[in-house]
Structures are given as structure tokens and as C-alpha cells.
Amino acid sequence: MRTLFIFAVLFACLPFFSAHAQDRSLTIDLAEDRVDITAGFTGARLALFGVKKGPGQVVVVIRGPEKTMVVRRKESALGIWFNKRGVKFRKVPVYYDYALSVPESELAEPETLKKNGIGLNALKFEPDTWRDKPEYAQSFQEALIRNKQAEGLFPLKPRRITFLDDNFFRASFYVPSNVPTGQYQVQSFLIRDGAIVDVQTTALNVGQVGLEAKIYKFAYEQSLAYGLLCVLIAVMAGWLANAIRIRGG
Numbered sequence: 001m002r003t004l005f006i007f008a009v010l011f012a013c014l015p016f017f018s019a020h021a022q023d024r025s026l027t028i029d030l031a032e033d034r035v036d037i038t039a040g041f042t043g044a045r046l047a048l049f050g051v052k053k054g055p056g057q058v059v060v061v062i063r064g065p066e067k068t069m070v071v072r073r074k075e076s077a078l079g080i081w082f083n084k085r086g087v088k089f090r091k092v093p094v095y096y097d098y099a100l101s102v103p104e105s106e107l108a109e110p111e112t113l114k115k116n117g118i119g120l121n122a123l124k125f126e127p128d129t130w131r132d133k134p135e136y137a138q139s140f141q142e143a144l145i146r147n148k149q150a151e152g153l154f155p156l157k158p159r160r161i162t163f164l165d166d167n168f169f170r171a172s173f174y175v176p177s178n179v180p181t182g183q184y185q186v187q188s189f190l191i192r193d194g195a196i197v198d199v200q201t202t203a204l205n206v207g208q209v210g211l212e213a214k215i216y217k218f219a220y221e222q223s224l225a226y227g228l229l230c231v232l233i234a235v236m237a238g239w240l241a242n243a244i245r246i247r248g249g
Contacts, residue, residue, distance in 0.1 A: 025053045025198040026190040028060070034205040035175055046173040046204070048186065056192035057101045058161050059118055060171045062204065064095030064153075065182035068128075071140045071147070087140040089125035094180040096123065096148070099159035099171040108194040116189065116196060120145060120154065152176040181207050 028050035035044050048060060072086035100107065104119050114122040123145065127137040148154035153176065163169045184204040190197050 024200065025056070026058070026188055026200055027051050028186075028188045028200055028202065030186065030202060030204065033203065034207070035179070036209045037179075037181065037207065038209055041177055043177045043179075044175045046175060048171045048173070048188075050169050050171075050188060051167050052169070052190055053167070054192070056190045056197065057107055058169055059098065059100055059107065059189040059191065060161065061098040061118060061187045061189075062095065062173055063093045063117070063185045063187070064180060064206075065184070066091045066093050068092070069144060071144045073140070073143075087137055088128040089141065089144060090128060092125050092144065093123075094182070095153045095175075095184065096120075097155050097159065097173050099161045099173070101161040101163070101169065104158070107191050108196070112194065112196065116199075117187075118189065119158070151178060153179065175206070179206055 028048055031047040031049065035046070046062075050058065050060075052058060068088060068090050069092045070086050070088045098118060104113060104121075107113065107118070110121070113119050114124070117123070123141075125141055125144070127140075129137075145154055149156055152174075159171065159173065161169050161171045184206055186202045186204050188200045190199075
């Protein structure tokens with residue numbers, strides 16, 4: 001059943017691919033261009049299909065919106081652990097994942113990969129502090145990457161791109177339940193003889209829908225009213241719990 005579904009999607013995408021493949025060396029399409037976060041959201045799988053023209057290897061990179069993050073190091077003093085030193089990084093993607101058709105060492109030179117943001121080794125965040133000690137800031141960046149990997153928002157290793165024939169390929173990604181909302185960027189690269197010959201970029205929207213979206217919008221636009229409502233609900237819940245306890249006693 002899964003194989004039939006894959007080929008059904010490919011068949012549906014053939015007109016799209018054939019119409020554009022003559023103009024580009026690489027063409028991709030997402031099976032779904034948005035991820036809807038609902039009350040029972042437990043994560044989602046993304047399927048990307050593409051076609052390449054001529055020889056070459058394929059890379060797909062997904063990046064979430066960038067934000068500023070702080071990494072702190074715990075230190076012990078008098079038997080108490082507390083956060084002491086920290087580094088603030090700018091332009092950190094909230095989510096990052098990538099898929100390769102061959103290992104990184106067979107794609108291109110490390111500088112080429114780093115320039116195009118391909119692979120965890122290519123990630124370079126901008127520290128607001130400790131710029132005069134890059135090796136110190138680098139240790140905090142490595143800790144930040146480990147933290148994101150533990151949250152499932154960065155990969156432990158690259159995913160594999162599967163070729164369904166000489167030109168058609170498929171890549172699968174997993175979006176965890178704790179994925180932040182926003183507009184994500186999906187970039188596909190065609191690499192030939194160590195050089196990038198084509199790049200295609202498409203957007204992926206991750207957002208809340210239904211009641212969660214309405215609550216989030218209300219909390220963001222009417223923060224004072226939302227705070228008062230939360231306090232009122234907490235007071236009512238406490239009063240109700242106390243009333244039940246007194247009656248039960």
C-alpha cells in the first residue's frame with residue numbers, strides 16, 4: 001500500500017516535473033507544503049519528491065526560522081549547581097535537518113558545503129559575546145547543537161535520499177511534536193563534480209490550527225485580558241476543589 005501511494009504521488013506530479021525540468025536541472029515538490037499543529041499533534045512526516053536532469057548528487061536541507069538563543073554552563077560552588085557563564089547566539093534555526101544521496105565526503109569540498117549550509121559542520125551561529133575567544137564560543141555552540149539534538153530538532157546524522165529510478169528521487173523527514181511554528185525553508189541542491197549546479201528553494205509553513213490557534217492569537221493580541229482570565233480560572237478551580245473537599249469531609 002505504501003509503495004502504491006508513492007507511485008501515485010509521482011504519477012500526479014509528472015506533469016509538474018515535465019513542464020519545468022526542461023528549464024531546470026533540478027525540480028522538487030513537497031507532498032504537503034504545510035504542517036498543521038492541532039490538539040493531538042504528535043509529530044508529522046514530510047515527503048519530498050523530485051527529479052534531476054543529468055548526472056549529479058542531490059542534497060535537501062530544511063531550516064526553521066532563526067532566533068536568538070542563550071546557552072549557559074552550570075558550575076558548582078559550595079555544593080550548589082547554578083548557571084554561571086553563558087553565550088548568546090544570533091541567527092540560530094529553531095529546526096534543522098538534511099538528506100543526502102551520498103555521504104558528505106563524496107559531495108564536495110568542506111568549504112563548499114559550509115558556504116551553502118549543508119551539514120551540521122556547516123552551521124555557524126553568531127555569538128554576541130566572547131567574539132575575541134572563538135574557541136570558547138565554539139564550545140558553547142557545540143553544546144547548543146547537542147541540546148537541539150536531544151530535543152529532536154537537529155539530526156544526529158543525515159537522512160538518505162532514495163532514487164526511485166535514475167532521475168526521480170524521494171526524501172523523508174520527521175517533524176517532532178515540539179516543533180516551533182513559523183515559515184520554514186526547504187532547499188534542494190544538485191551537485192556535480194564537487195560544484196553546485198542548481199539550487200531550488202520552496203517554503204514550508206508550520207502553524208497552529210483550530211482552537212489552539214485562536215487561544216494563541218488571543219494571548220498574543222490581548223495579553224492583559226488573557227492573564228486576567230488565567231488568574232480567574234485558577235481561582236475558580238481552587239475554590240471548586242476546596243468546596244468538593246469540604247463536602248466530602
